[in-house]
Amino acid sequence: MRPFIRLTIMSALLLNFLIATAAAQSGSIRFSGSPLTVREALDELHEQTGYGVAFNGRVFDADRRVELTSPAPTLDDALTQILSGSGFSYTIDKGIISLAKENAGAEQPPVVLERHPETNDIYVRSAFSDFGTDARRRPQVGQPERESVIEMVEVAEERHYELTSRYEPITGFAAAQSALPRWAIKTNLLYGAATLTPNLTVEVGLGHRTSLQLSGSYNPWNLKGTVENDKKMVHAIIKPEFRYWLCERYNGHFLGADLIFSRYNVSTHDIPLLFKKEHRYEGIAYGAGITYGYHLMLGKRWGLEFAIGAGVVRLDYDRYSCATCDKDATPAKKTYFGPTNAAINLVFLIK
Numbered sequence: 001m002r003p004f005i006r007l008t009i010m011s012a013l014l015l016n017f018l019i020a021t022a023a024a025q026s027g028s029i030r031f032s033g034s035p036l037t038v039r040e041a042l043d044e045l046h047e048q049t050g051y052g053v054a055f056n057g058r059v060f061d062a063d064r065r066v067e068l069t070s071p072a073p074t075l076d077d078a079l080t081q082i083l084s085g086s087g088f089s090y091t092i093d094k095g096i097i098s099l100a101k102e103n104a105g106a107e108q109p110p111v112v113l114e115r116h117p118e119t120n121d122i123y124v125r126s127a128f129s130d131f132g133t134d135a136r137r138r139p140q141v142g143q144p145e146r147e148s149v150i151e152m153v154e155v156a157e158e159r160h161y162e163l164t165s166r167y168e169p170i171t172g173f174a175a176a177q178s179a180l181p182r183w184a185i186k187t188n189l190l191y192g193a194a195t196l197t198p199n200l201t202v203e204v205g206l207g208h209r210t211s212l213q214l215s216g217s218y219n220p221w222n223l224k225g226t227v228e229n230d231k232k233m234v235h236a237i238i239k240p241e242f243r244y245w246l247c248e249r250y251n252g253h254f255l256g257a258d259l260i261f262s263r264y265n266v267s268t269h270d271i272p273l274l275f276k277k278e279h280r281y282e283g284i285a286y287g288a289g290i291t292y293g294y295h296l297m298l299g300k301r302w303g304l305e306f307a308i309g310a311g312v313v314r315l316d317y318d319r320y321s322c323a324t325c326d327k328d329a330t331p332a333k334k335t336y337f338g339p340t341n342a343a344i345n346l347v348f349l350i351k
Contacts, residue, residue: 028071028072028073028074029044029045029048029049029070029071029072029074029075029077029078030048030070030071030072031044031068031070031071031072031078032044032070034066034067034068034069034070035065035066035067035068036065036066036068037062037063037064037065037066038061038062038063038064038065038066038082038086039062039063041066041068041078041082042062042082045075045078045079045082049075050095050208051075051092051095051096051097052095052096052097053096053097053098053099054096054097054098054099055088055098055099055100056099056100059101060086060088060099061086064086066081066082066084067081068081068082069081079097083099087101087102088100088101088102089101089102180205180208180248180249180250180251181205181249181250181349181350181351182204182205182350182351183202183203183204183205183349183350183351184201184202184203184204184211184213184250184347184348184349184350185200185201185202185203185347185348185350186200186201186203186305186345186346186347186348187199187200187201187345187346188201188215188217188343188344188345189344189345189346190342190343190344191217191342191343195219195233196219196221197217197218197219197233197235198217198218198219199215199216199217199218200215200216200217201213201214201215201216201345202214203243205249205250207249208248208249209244209245209246209247209248209249210242210243210244210245210249211242211243211245211249211250212240212241212242212243213240213241213243214238214239214240214241215237215238215239215240215241216236216237216238216239217235217236217237218235218236219233219234219235219236220234221233221234222234223265230267230268230280230323230324231267231268231269231323232265232266232267232268232269233264233266233269234264234265234266235262235263235264235265235266236262236263236264237260237261237262238260238261238262239258239259239260239261240258240259241256241257241258241259241291242256242257242258243255243256243291244256250295250297250303250347250349251295251297252294252295253292253293253294254291254292254293254294254295255290255291255292256290256291256292256293256307256309257288257289257290257291258288258289258290258291258309258311258340258341259286259287259288260285260286260287260288260289260311260313260340261284261285261286262284262285262286263283263284263285264281264282264283264284264285264317265280265281265282266280266281266282267279267280267281267320267323267324268280268323268324273336273338274315274334274336277323278322278323279319279320279321279322279323280319280320280322280323280324280325281317281318281319281320282317282318282320283315283316283317283318284315284316284317285313285314285315285316286313286314287311287312287313287314287336287340288311288312289309289310289311289312289313289340289341290309290310290311291307291308291309291341292307292308292309293305293306293307293308293343294306294307295347300349301348301349301350302346302347302348302349303347303349304344304345304346304347305343305344305345305347306343306344306345307341307342307343307345308339308341308342308343309339309340309341309342310337310338310339310340310341311337311340311341312335312336312337313335313336313340314333314334314335314336315333315334315335315336316331316332316333317331317332317333317334318330318331318332319331319332
């Protein structure tokens with residue numbers, strides 16, 4: 001029962017970590033002083049929440065000074081204070097706060113900002129009227145003049161938009177879920193081909209840069225065996241893994257920490273550092289490891305994931321004197337240090 005007790009303890013610690021992470025994102029907003037300019041207040045709001053802010057710099061006075069109460073209990077309260085007396089209102093969609101004149105009506109249609117599903121760049125949604133229009137007259141995304149600002153200029157109407165922080169425009173446990181794929185289903189092609197083992201992994205996003213996956217595999221071939229041929233690598237593996245993505249989940253480099261539990265019945269196979277083909281081994285294994293990997297996007301829904309990992313595994317087993325017999329079992333234990341993961345995963349992403 002010891003492996004299950006350890007797995008339960010590790011799962012409880014992981015759950016506590018996730019709850020603490022979610023709670024940390026729901027605090028009040030504190031301003032460094034008062035009065036501040038609107039631009040300074042929006043920068044501080046972004047740093048604490050991660051929300052991007054889009055507005056028309058030609059008509060919105062971002063240098064106006066405002067009196068602020070700190071701490072502001074909620075994001076809505078903070079925005080109400082910042083926009084008080086400006087004649088502007090706000091809307092929030094996909095992690096972006098858009099500022100527009102109140103009662104602007106049809107004269108100023110809203111600018112619809114979108115996030116590219118693969119590159120995560122911000123762009124202005126095309127309209128039907130764009131067809132046949134000179135591309136230079138459409139909204140363009142330029143290079144940021146400083147880390148927290150992107151400028152988009154439409155030459156024809158001389159509109160000027162500013163977007164705070166291209167790099168982390170999403171905040172909150174709930175807001176992050178809508179901007180990136182939520183689920184991933186994958187299979188390890190390398191492991192499946194090398195051992196003829198069916199395997200499946202399901203991964204769910206927890207935050208903008210965190211995810212949790214559960215892998216399962218089962219090799220039933222030659223489960224019972226025969227006197228003439230008992231060559232087998234029968235095994236089942238369950239492996240939960242917590243991941244931290246260096247950019248954003250399901251994109252680029254990641255680091256992982258995993259737990260391993262397995263049952264096995266192996267004979268007539270040489271497995272370096274573990275088993276010799278002259279004997280049959282039947283037992284359980286449990287342990288933990290770390291993983292480094294990279295996710296390569298192939299399209300909107302498909303990707304390839306490369307991973308390699310190492311760890312420590314404890315093996316408890318009976319060793320039989322020959323590969324094809326059920327007698328002369330010798331109980332044994334072994335601790336293994338070394339590679340525990342090698343994967344080329346085919347990935348399907350689900351919103």
